[in-house]
Amino acid sequence: MHYDYLIVGSGLFGSIFAHEARARGKSVLVVDKRPHVAGNIYTEKIEGIPVHKYGAHIFHTNNVRVWNYITQFAQFNRFTNSPVANYKGELYSLPFNMYTFNKMWGVTTPQEAAAKIEEQKREAGITEPANLEEQAVSLVGRDIFEKLVKGYTEKQWGRDCKELPAFIIKRLPVRLTFDNNYFDALYQGIPMGGYTRLVENLLEGIEVRLSTDYLEHREELNALADRVLYTGPIDGFYDYRLGALEYRSVRFETEVLDIPNFQGNAAVNYTDRETPWTRIIEHKWFVFGKDEEGRELPGTVISREYSSEWKPGDEPYYPVNDEKNSALYGEYRKLADAEEKVIFGGRLGEYRYYDMDAVIAAALELCDRAL
Numbered sequence: 001m002h003y004d005y006l007i008v009g010s011g012l013f014g015s016i017f018a019h020e021a022r023a024r025g026k027s028v029l030v031v032d033k034r035p036h037v038a039g040n041i042y043t044e045k046i047e048g049i050p051v052h053k054y055g056a057h058i059f060h061t062n063n064v065r066v067w068n069y070i071t072q073f074a075q076f077n078r079f080t081n082s083p084v085a086n087y088k089g090e091l092y093s094l095p096f097n098m099y100t101f102n103k104m105w106g107v108t109t110p111q112e113a114a115a116k117i118e119e120q121k122r123e124a125g126i127t128e129p130a131n132l133e134e135q136a137v138s139l140v141g142r143d144i145f146e147k148l149v150k151g152y153t154e155k156q157w158g159r160d161c162k163e164l165p166a167f168i169i170k171r172l173p174v175r176l177t178f179d180n181n182y183f184d185a186l187y188q189g190i191p192m193g194g195y196t197r198l199v200e201n202l203l204e205g206i207e208v209r210l211s212t213d214y215l216e217h218r219e220e221l222n223a224l225a226d227r228v229l230y231t232g233p234i235d236g237f238y239d240y241r242l243g244a245l246e247y248r249s250v251r252f253e254t255e256v257l258d259i260p261n262f263q264g265n266a267a268v269n270y271t272d273r274e275t276p277w278t279r280i281i282e283h284k285w286f287v288f289g290k291d292e293e294g295r296e297l298p299g300t301v302i303s304r305e306y307s308s309e310w311k312p313g314d315e316p317y318y319p320v321n322d323e324k325n326s327a328l329y330g331e332y333r334k335l336a337d338a339e340e341k342v343i344f345g346g347r348l349g350e351y352r353y354y355d356m357d358a359v360i361a362a363a364l365e366l367c368d369r370a371l
Contacts, residue, residue: 003027003224008214009231011039012356013346015202016363017229024371028206029224033213036196037203040315041356043194047256047299048291050194051283054315055250055305056267057195058286060185061357067187070360074198076189079286082180083267083279087147094269095173095182096144104143110176117141117174135166140174151273156307157248165322190286222341227370231346233316234332242331245351247316251306253277260289262300277304319351343370 004026007014015037018028036042040054058081061067085092093099101113120141129135132153136145149172150161157164173182181188191198214221215236222228230237235245266285270277281303289297310316319325329351336344345366347354354362 001027001224003029003226005029005227005229006031006221006225007229007231008032009039009346010034010037010199010203010208010210011231011346012041012199012359013349013363014039014229014231015199016360017345017367018206019202020364020367021371022206026371030203030206030208031212031214031221032208032210035211037208037210038196038199040317041195041199043196045194046254046283046301048297049284049299049301050190050287051254051301051303052195052281052286053252053254055252055303055317056281056286057356058183058188058190059356060183060188061355061360062186063357063361064186065364066357066360069364070198073201074191074193076187077192077287078188079190079266079288080180080188081182081267082265083182083269084263084265085148085152085269085271086275087151087271088274090147092148093180094148095175096140096148097175097180098178099180100144100148104147113176117144129166131162131166132164132168133161135169136161136172139169139172144172148271150271151275152269152271152278154273155276155278158307158309192287193292226341228342230342230344231349233348234329234336234344234351237342237344238332238335243328244312245328245332246320246325247310247314248318248320249308249310249314250317251308253304253306255302255304257300257302259300260296260298262302277306279305281305316348319347319353321352325351 005021005028007018007028007030010030010032014030018030021028041057042053043050044053058079059076083094085094092103098110098113101107105116107113107116117140120143121138124137124142126134126138129138136149153161214232262282263280265282267279267281269279283301284297291297344350345362346359
C-alpha cells in the first residue's frame with residue numbers, strides 16, 4: 001500500500017499530525033522504534049496505578065484552542081502540581097511562596113518576605129549576572145539559591161552553577177501568597193486512564209508499526225509514502241555528519257512498595273547536592289490515590305530520577321541550548337530546510353524543549369500549513 005504520509009514517532013506531535021491527516025482524508029502510516037505508542041508520555045499500569053515511565057508529565061496550558069482540542073481524546077482530572085523541596089530533611093513549598101519564606105526565615109507577612117529577599121539581593125550587589133549562580137542570587141537572594149536552587153540545578157545539568165549560562169534561569173517564581181499551585185495555568189490536570197489511552201484515541205483507525213526503527217529501514221519506508229514527518233533526533237537523521245547535538249538524559253529507578261503512602265505527594269525534589277537523585281515521583285497521587293472506579297489503591301509505586309549526560313543509546317531528554325549547540329542545530333536546520341519530502345517536527349526534530357501544550361500547538365500549526 002502507498003501512503004500520503006509516513007509519520008516517524010508516535011509521541012504527541014506525530015500522533016496529532018496523524019489524526020488530523022487522516023481526518024482530512026489522507027492515508028497515514030505511523031512507525032515507532034519503541035514497542036509502544038505515546039513516546040515519552042507513555043503510561044503503564046502497575047498495581048492499578050498509571051506509572052509515567054519516562055518521567056512525570058503534568059498537563060497545563062492557557063491556550064484555549066489546545067485545551068479544547070486535547071480534551072476531545074481524554075477526560076482530565078483536576079490534579080494540581082504542588083511539589084515539595086527536600087533539603088537535607090527540611091521540607092519547603094515550591095514554587096517559592098509564603099510557606100517557603102516562613103520556613104526559611106520565620107517571616108509571616110508578604111512585606112517581611114519581600115524585604116528579606118530585597119536585602120539579600122542588595123547584599124549580593126550583582127548588576128550584570130555572568131552565570132546562573134549570579135542570575136539566581138540576583139533574583140531570589142543567597143538563602144533560597146543555596147538551599148533550593150544550587151544543588152538541584154547542578155545535578156540536573158551536571159555542571160557547577162558558575163559554569164552554567166545565566167539565561168537558563170531567566171526568572172524564578174516568587175509568590176508573596178500562600179498559593180502552592182506550581183503552574184499559573186487556566187487549565188491543568190492528568191488524563192484519566194493515562195496518557196497512553198489518550199494517544200491510542202488519537203491513533204484510532206490508523207496503521208501503526210511498532211518496534212520499527214525508521215533509520216535502519218529508511219529507504220524501504222520512504223518508498224511507501226509521498227511525504228515524511230520525522231520527529232526523531234535531527235542529527236541522527238543525518239547520521240551525525242556535522243557532529244552530535246548534546247542532551248541531558250534521565251535514568252529512572254522504579255520501585256513497587258507494599259505500603260499505602262511513601263511521601264504523601266506526587267513530586268518531591270531533593271535540592272541538596274549530596275542526594276544522588278533529583279526527585280522522587282509517587283505516581284498514585286497523580287490520580288489522588290484511587291483507581292478509575294474510585295477505590296483506594298492499597299500499594300504505591302515510586303520512581304527516583306537521576307540526571308546524566310547523554311551518550312549514544314540513552315534517551316535524549318533536554319536539549320543543551322547553549323551557544324555551541326544552537327549553532328550546530330542551525331547547520332542541521334539548513335539541511336532540513338532543503339529536504340523536499342521530509343518535514344521535521346517535535347522536541348527532537350526541532351532540538352528544543354517543549355511543554356506538552358506547546359507540542360500540541362506546534363502540531364496543530366503544522367497541520368494548518370501542511371494539510
